[in-house]
Amino acid sequence: MKTLNLLFVLLLSFGVGSHNLIAQDLINTDTIPGFDSKPNKLKISGVVYESDGVTPAKNVILSIEQADEHGNFNVVDENGKKSVINSGSIKTDDSGMYTFYTYIPGNDRRFNMQQQLFVFITEADNTSYEIPSFLFDADPLLSKQCRKRISKKGDPSRILKPTxxxxxxxxxxxxxLTSSLEALN
Structure with a gap:
């Protein structure tokens, strides 16, 4: 877990997660670069709801970042601004719906890092924060102990079980959406 926290701090230090996006250019579907050539293609979709769990949240920006199929984070530097290549962003539609076409990332066994998608939210009022990363049920590094910790924290739904x-x-x-998460600066 310490490795994951360190990785996230490193991602933020690259400026990753601070998505300065032009919201009007976004739609509710995005495709991660290289999707067509990657193994283990993945379609992840759903509805983003307001904190009441019932009302669809429209115009919310949802961004994901991930490692490549080998567990490596490929970072590009454009005009002094670093970002993860394997990333994408959408803006939810009026019914709160979103879709990403991506692939299941690899895990880097050198750092005992699980397969995961890092997820960032920017609400309509520009409040930005991370939510717990999405993990994969079939990941060999997702141990019983880790699953128990996730269950104790009350969010076993973050473990994705694709069909x-x-x-x-x-x-x-x-x-x-929840206002109890710590906002990003």
Whole structure:
């Protein structure tokens, strides 16, 4: 867990997660670069809800970042601003719906890092924060001990269990916004 926290601090120090996006250019679907050529293609979609868990949250920016299929984070420096290549962003539609076409990331066994998608939220009022990363049920590094910790923290739904449909891993992941998460600067 300390390794994951260190990794996240490193990502933030690169400026990753501080998505200065032009919201009007976003739609509710995005495809991660290289999707067509990657193994273990993944379609992740769902509805983002307001904190009441019922009202769809429209115009919310949802961004994901991930390692490549080998567990490496590929970072590019454009005009002094660093960002993860394997990333994408959407803006929810009026019904709160979103879809990402990506792939299941690899894990870096050197650092005992699990397969995961890092998720960032920017609400309509520009409040930005991270939510717990999405993990994968079939990940060999997702130990029983880690699963117990996740269950104790009350968020076992962050472990994704894709089903294969026509050769594509598909998962439905709804998200409930919460004001109790620490905002990013």
């Amino acid at each position: 294969v449909v026509d050769g594509l891993n598909v998962v439905q992941k709804d998200i409930i």
